[in-house]
Amino acid sequence: MFTTTFQLRLPRRVTAYFLLFGLTAVVWLSASAFYVAREVNQDRSESTSLRWLGRATSRAALDYLRNGASELQPLVVQLKSQSGADYVAVRSKTGVYLAHSSPELVGQMADEHEGTTDEWGDVVRVHYVDSQGEMVDEYQAPLNAGGTTVGTLIYGVAQPDLWGYVRSAARHAPLAVFGPACCMLVGAVLLNRMVRPVADIAQQLSRVAMSPSVEGCELRQVPAVGAAAMGWNRVVTERAGRGQAEDLGQKIQQSLQTGRQGRLDGVLNSIPDGVATTDAAGRLTYTNLPMAAILGMKDIVGATDTGPGSEPAPQMTSLLIEGWHLSSNDALLSADNQHRPVVAELSRIEDGQRRVVRVARHPICIVGGVQHESHVWIIRDVTQQKLAEEMRDSFVDTATHELRTPLANIKAYAETLALADVIDVEQQKQFLNTINSEATRLARFVDDLLSVSSMEVGSLTLNRQTTELRRMLNEVLAKVKPQVEEKRLSFEVSIPEKMPEPSIDKDKIATVLINLLGNAVKYTPAGGRVAFRVHAADHNLEIDVEDTGVGIAEDELPKVFDKFFRSDDPRVQEQEGTGLGLALVQEVVRLHGGRVSVESEIDKGSTFQIVLPIG
Amino acid sequence: MSGQNLKILLVEDNLALSGVICFNLTRAGYLVTAVSNGREAIEALQRGRFDLVLSDQQMPKMTGIQLCEHIREMPGHAQTAFILLTAKCMELDVAKLRHRLGLSAALPKPFSPTELLTTIEESLASKVG
Numbered sequence: 001m002f003t004t005t006f007q008l009r010l011p012r013r014v015t016a017y018f019l020l021f022g023l024t025a026v027v028w029l030s031a032s033a034f035y036v037a038r039e040v041n042q043d044r045s046e047s048t049s050l051r052w053l054g055r056a057t058s059r060a061a062l063d064y065l066r067n068g069a070s071e072l073q074p075l076v077v078q079l080k081s082q083s084g085a086d087y088v089a090v091r092s093k094t095g096v097y098l099a100h101s102s103p104e105l106v107g108q109m110a111d112e113h114e115g116t117t118d119e120w121g122d123v124v125r126v127h128y129v130d131s132q133g134e135m136v137d138e139y140q141a142p143l144n145a146g147g148t149t150v151g152t153l154i155y156g157v158a159q160p161d162l163w164g165y166v167r168s169a170a171r172h173a174p175l176a177v178f179g180p181a182c183c184m185l186v187g188a189v190l191l192n193r194m195v196r197p198v199a200d201i202a203q204q205l206s207r208v209a210m211s212p213s214v215e216g217c218e219l220r221q222v223p224a225v226g227a228a229a230m231g232w233n234r235v236v237t238e239r240a241g242r243g244q245a246e247d248l249g250q251k252i253q254q255s256l257q258t259g260r261q262g263r264l265d266g267v268l269n270s271i272p273d274g275v276a277t278t279d280a281a282g283r284l285t286y287t288n289l290p291m292a293a294i295l296g297m298k299d300i301v302g303a304t305d306t307g308p309g310s311e312p313a314p315q316m317t318s319l320l321i322e323g324w325h326l327s328s329n330d331a332l333l334s335a336d337n338q339h340r341p342v343v344a345e346l347s348r349i350e351d352g353q354r355r356v357v358r359v360a361r362h363p364i365c366i367v368g369g370v371q372h373e374s375h376v377w378i379i380r381d382v383t384q385q386k387l388a389e390e391m392r393d394s395f396v397d398t399a400t401h402e403l404r405t406p407l408a409n410i411k412a413y414a415e416t417l418a419l420a421d422v423i424d425v426e427q428q429k430q431f432l433n434t435i436n437s438e439a440t441r442l443a444r445f446v447d448d449l450l451s452v453s454s455m456e457v458g459s460l461t462l463n464r465q466t467t468e469l470r471r472m473l474n475e476v477l478a479k480v481k482p483q484v485e486e487k488r489l490s491f492e493v494s495i496p497e498k499m500p501e502p503s504i505d506k507d508k509i510a511t512v513l514i515n516l517l518g519n520a521v522k523y524t525p526a527g528g529r530v531a532f533r534v535h536a537a538d539h540n541l542e543i544d545v546e547d548t549g550v551g552i553a554e555d556e557l558p559k560v561f562d563k564f565f566r567s568d569d570p571r572v573q574e575q576e577g578t579g580l581g582l583a584l585v586q587e588v589v590r591l592h593g594g595r596v597s598v599e600s601e602i603d604k605g606s607t608f609q610i611v612l613p614i615g
Numbered sequence: 616m617s618g619q620n621l622k623i624l625l626v627e628d629n630l631a632l633s634g635v636i637c638f639n640l641t642r643a644g645y646l647v648t649a650v651s652n653g654r655e656a657i658e659a660l661q662r663g664r665f666d667l668v669l670s671d672q673q674m675p676k677m678t679g680i681q682l683c684e685h686i687r688e689m690p691g692h693a694q695t696a697f698i699l700l701t702a703k704c705m706e707l708d709v710a711k712l713r714h715r716l717g718l719s720a721a722l723p724k725p726f727s728p729t730e731l732l733t734t735i736e737e738s739l740a741s742k743v744g
Binding site for chain 2: 397400401404405407408409410411412413415416419420431434437438570573574
């Protein structure tokens with residue numbers, strides 16, 4: 001209530017201040033003038049003069065009695081200096097000055113002044129005009145010493161004139177002028193402070209009035225004094241907020257150049273994703289280092305680079321079209337999508353390798369949800385992710401095929417058996433055998449899938465038991481023998497006579513060995529050689545599986561144990577496979593605390609070695 | 616029998632499936648030639664005329680669709696009925712393939728021999744009609 005009641009409008013406030021301080025100054029000055037006048041008049045007034053005359057007479061009489069006429073001279077000089085008199089003198093009865101405040105007149109005949117005379121008893125006042133034209137009141141009183149009149153005491157007072165006032169005023173000037181001056185000064189400062197924001201605003205508005213576009217004008221805040229200034233500041237802040245989105249790049253650049261420069265710069269350049277901003281024209285206003293690298297630009301773009309004089313920053317979309325084969329009908333280029341987030345995937349060949357990036361463009365929103373034409377771009381290298389996705393897709397492909405094929409066979413054979421009326425026993429048996437082997441194949445694949453699924457979630461566990469190695473190895477060899485014979489491969493087996501009985505997961509190790517031997521047989525052309533060598537050392541069991549097969553290319557060698565990995569070699573592609581076997585081998589061996597390694601030369605063959613601790 | 620003297624070329628890399636399809640088609644009276652990949656299929660088509668090609672989609676080197684594309688470019692085979700056996704019927708746009716390559720039908724694996732015979736009869740009938 002208080003504040004609202006006293007919030008006067010500016011003109012009234014200015015008037016009020018003006019009146020207040022002006023009036024104070026006037027009152028002060030008047031008081032000073034009164035004081036000066038009083039002082040000037042008081043010293044020369046009749047009563048003061050008479051009082052001094054009386055005092056002077058009695059002291060002169062006393063001195064005269066004590067020391068004679070000779071001592072009167074110091075007295076008159078003293079009296080003149082103490083009183084407001086212009087001259088003090090003692091005149092003898094003969095009309096000669098016995099003493100005078102102007103010592104050169106002592107001994108001379110006193111002047112008789114012409115003028116009006118007032119008399120109060122024996123005191124006489126002569127009002128005359130002296131030789132300089134000054135009005136003077138001369139008071140005369142008889143000087144009685146010891147009952148006789150020895151002379152007349154003269155007390156001359158020049159009446160106040162303009163000059164007297166000036167002199168007195170000059171004497172009081174410091175106080176008389178300082179006070180009002182202070183009042184005026186304080187008033188001026190207050191008024192100035194009150195009016196300055198308004199003048200600032202007016203100046204900026206006049207610039208706006210003369211500028212061709214309102215948007216192009218830079219508005220700045222004014223000192224927050226008064227409602228107008230606060231309102232103006234709010235307008236400027238909100239306008240700046242609106243402009244903020246467009247200036248994001250500049251802001252980033254500015255903040256990079258000041259204060260936390262190193263940190264923000266470091267943060268933006270350390271993230272692996274490319275970050276950029278573009279203005280309404282799609283031109284780059286900022287890029288971080290990874291973005292510059294992705295776009296193949298020589299240098300990063302900062303706000304300073306887009307200043308007048310330098311060549312305009314390149315357009316993001318044209319860089320993408322040139323460098324990343326962005327097609328002209330991509331969603332990124334559609335005008336309809338300017339105000340919504342768009343994601344696109346672009347790829348190109350770099351050094352013989354495909355590189356895939358995911359480009360996301362978001363309109364820059366400021367607080368309040370207002371959207372602008374400027375955008376922030378984020379580009380992420382998804383090459384690895386893409387490869388993983390492709391491997392997975394190809395696995396799903398394979399898995400579908402691996403599941404459907406045996407199922408298709410089983411269904412076809414079973415239905416044929418059920419429907420065909422005339423079918424000989426031998427053929428029936430053959431059909432049933434096929435159904436059986438297809439079911440086995442299906443079961444094995446499902447086992448593989450389950451193992452991989454366990455590997456994925458890390459829940460593949462070992463069921464360790466003391467194992468007769470020789471027996472287990474013989475079982476394994478028995479399983480691969482038919483395939484070896486079918487391909488007419490030479491098969492070397494070397495197993496030592498004396499074998500330890502380690503605690504291992506027998507079934508899983510058997511699967512591992514079947515996988516390795518199966519691969520060796522599968523990828524070795526007919527007539528080739530496969531070797532299976534077991535060597536039991538003190539604490540380790542070493543198992544080598546060697547073949548003279550197609551071999552593995554050097555660049556694919558590090559990837560052979562990856563899940564879903566299958567070689568690009570057409571000789572491998574020809575064969576059925578899931579890309580899971582070697583991954584499973586590695587995982588099982590790892591769980592046993594062992595290691596698996598591979599040496600291979602393309603077209604010559606491969607050797608896989610497993611080392612299992614059996615201590 | 617419905618399939619008297621009609622010649623079918625079977626392209627299937629899985630020998631077990633190829634065997635049972637052969638068995639059923641032969642019993643239905645068709646003359647079946649079985650090959651195990653696209654290249655052999657093209658060679659067989661160059662040597663003789665077939666009324667219908669029954670091909671697996673997923674085969675090494677050349678897929679069933681690639682084979683169909685190839686066949687359509689061969690002289691005299693623009694209209695040969697072509698049935699695709701596939702484990703991934705859902706992913707293929709059959710209507711589009713029918714329009715583009717004159718595919719007669721796509722049969723999802725696993726299928727029953729009865730279904731197969733019905734599909735073959737329908738495909739041949741529509742060609743004749």
